[in-house]
Amino acid sequence: MSALEKTVRNGIRILAQSSRTAPRTVGAFYATALETFRLTAKRPFQFREFVAQAWFIASVSIVPTLLMAVPLCVMVVFQINVLLNEIGAIDLSGAGAGVAVIREIGPVVTVLVVAGAGATAICADLGSRTIREEIDAMEVLGINPIHRLVVPRVLASTLVALFLNGLVTAVGLTGGYLYAVFLQGATPGQFVTAISILTGIGDLMISELKAAIFGLLAGLVACHLGLSVKGGPKGVGDAVNQTVVVSFMLLFLANAIITTLSVH
Structure with missing residues (x-):
């Protein structure tokens, strides 16, 4: 048997195993989620753990947020302003940036x-435990x-995501303003x-x-x-990698659904 045939057979075997275990994995995730929701209102609430986890997630997320928000927002606003400048509507760049x-x-x-920094840190911590x-x-x-x-970490992740979104919005609009006004000739007031x-x-x-929701x-x-x-330890590393992949899939799917529903 050639190496290519072995590779193909191993791939087919892995896919078959995944198809058999997928329903069980999804069911286990739903069970964890439902149990988390059920115990959220249970007393006593672990407030000290919640504060510690919120601070921990924020500490590993704020710098990557700023490093991603500034260039991404500026480049998108720049492309929008180029188009608006072509049709003589550069003063509407604020609408495009918004x-x-x-x-x-x-x-x-x-x-x-959240998925690349905060969630992986949570997974690594719980996996080590x-x-x-x-x-x-x-x-x-x-x-x-x-x-x-789990409950303090999930609530801390939700709260930090809210603040991160506000931070990205503020930084993005400020960067877009500076770029549009000082480099592309937009009127500040407009x-x-x-x-x-x-x-x-x-x-x-x-x-x-x-x-x-993210x-x-x-x-x-x-x-x-x-x-x-x-x-x-190998299992912890695999779980961290799976966290990134699964989180990205769920979050982009949720983003598409919420955007579609909000437009209509």
């Missing part, structure tokens, strides 16, 4: 940072790990006035809703995969 930054760039950057059998020890002591560990032509408070609220989904995925780690 639509691009508030409706899409803010939530998308939040997707990338799992392979050290700390989770099993908590269950033996009668402590529910979902209530003690830029600011035009922002509200196509966007308003409703668009900002939808953007914040997207960010909250943070919630990323936190749930990270916690579920972190608690499901098997195979020692």
Whole structure:
């Protein structure tokens, strides 16, 4: 048997195994999510853990957010302004910047940072606890790990995503203003006035809703995969990689659905 045939057969075998385990994996994720929602209102609420996790997620997410938001927002606004300049409507650049930054760039950057930095850190933390059998020890002591560990992390991820989206929006609009006014000849007053032509408070609220859902989904995925780690340290690394892939898939799907529903 040639090497190519072996590779093809191994690929077919992996796909077959994945198709058999996929329903069980999805069901386990839904079970974790439902248990998390059920225990969110249970007392006592782990406020100290919530604050610590919110600070931890923010500390690993703020710098990547700024590094991604500035060039991405500026380049998108630059392309919009080039088009507007061609038709003599450069003073409407504020409207284009508002639509691009508030409706899409803010939530998308939040997707990338929350899933790529915050969720992976959560998964690595819980995965390390799992392979050290700390989770099993908590269950033996009668402590529910979902209530003690997962709920504070999911809520912290949701809250930080909201603030990150606001940060990206502020930075993006400021960078777009400076770029359009000082490098592309837009009028400062017209830029600011035009922002509200196509966007308003409703668009900002939808953007914040997207960010909250993104943070919630990323936190749930990270916690579920972190608690499901098997195979020692290698399993933790695999779970972190799966967190990034699964989070991106769910978050972009949620973004498409929410955008479609909000337009109609």
